[in-house]
Amino acid sequence: MMRITLIPLGIGNLGSITASVRRLGHQLTVWEPGTDIGATDWVILPGVGSMVSAASSFEAHALRKILTKRYRSRQPILGVCLGMQIWFGESEEGGEGLRWLAGSVAALNAPISPHIGWNQLEVDPNAPSWLRSYDGECFYFVHGYAVKPLETTVIAARTCYHGLVFPSMLRNGPLVGMQFHPELSSDQGESLMSDIFRYGP
Numbered sequence: 001m002m003r004i005t006l007i008p009l010g011i012g013n014l015g016s017i018t019a020s021v022r023r024l025g026h027q028l029t030v031w032e033p034g035t036d037i038g039a040t041d042w043v044i045l046p047g048v049g050s051m052v053s054a055a056s057s058f059e060a061h062a063l064r065k066i067l068t069k070r071y072r073s074r075q076p077i078l079g080v081c082l083g084m085q086i087w088f089g090e091s092e093e094g095g096e097g098l099r100w101l102a103g104s105v106a107a108l109n110a111p112i113s114p115h116i117g118w119n120q121l122e123v124d125p126n127a128p129s130w131l132r133s134y135d136g137e138c139f140y141f142v143h144g145y146a147v148k149p150l151e152t153t154v155i156a157a158r159t160c161y162h163g164l165v166f167p168s169m170l171r172n173g174p175l176v177g178m179q180f181h182p183e184l185s186s187d188q189g190e191s192l193m194s195d196i197f198r199y200g201p
Contacts, residue, residue: 002026002041002197007063009047009054009082017046017080017183024194033061037070042197047082048142051095051105054086064098071100074174076201078193084170084177085147093145101172103149110162114144119180121157121168130199131156131169137188139180141168146179176201 004026008014014030021028021044029040037043045067047054058064071077079087086097091105108115123135134157141159146166149155157169159179170177176196182189 003039004028004042004044004197005031005037005040006044006046007031007037007067009045009049009057009086014046016181017044020183020190020193024190024197026197037066042076042078043067043070045077045079045083045086047080047084047086049082050093051082051086051091051097052093053095054082055095055097058098068098068100071098071174076174076176078196079170079175079177080183081143081179081181084179085145087170087175087177088147088149091145100175101149101154101170102151103147105145106148107145108143108161108164108166110164112162115141115161117141118185119159119161119168121159123157123169124155127156127171128199130195131171134188134192137192139168139178139182139185139189139192141180142184143179147177171201174201 085105087100088097088103089099092107118138123132154170154172155167156171159168168179182193
């Protein structure tokens with residue numbers, strides 16, 4: 001059993017992701033403003049919302065400093081949807097992210113946006129074998145923006161939506177990120193989360 005801390009970003013999918021983590025048998029704590037993260041195996045940054053709302057949470061609760069300290073000490077962090085997008089500095093929707101990774105967040109240039117529904121992963125052939133086993137699997141997406149990292153080596157999987165190919169998973173140092181929602185993706189979503197906690201970033 002792992003100790004996992006969930007960091008609310010002001011708006012998000014806390015109920016479903018909390019239930020998923022607990023079904024996997026892990027001990028989950030929801031972080032409260034004014035406290036340190038403490039000793040925990042993983043931090044989860046969930047998210048449905050905007051970079052603006054996340055940036056407001058950073059400043060209101062000193063989260064920028066707390067999270068960056070953990071990142072620099074190379075302790076595992078899982079980002080889901082907005083929780084991955086905030087690793088970058090700038091977003092077309094406004095707000096300032098954490099600037100951990102070089103690049104930006106841009107609106108989906110697709111004929112239908114937001115992207116809502118099931119879609120496939122195209123896992124990078126250089127990804128570890130446990131992650132490659134999810135190549136072709138479908139996961140549930142809800143987003144109108146996507147990350148654009150400058151370093152393509154951080155991209156672990158991609159997804160095609162109306163001809164637009166965007167990064168749907170990132171891995172870099174202590175970070176694992178997903179543009180989709182594993183907690184809304186049935187058995188394969190929980191299986192992927194379980195493997196991430198098991199094998200690490």
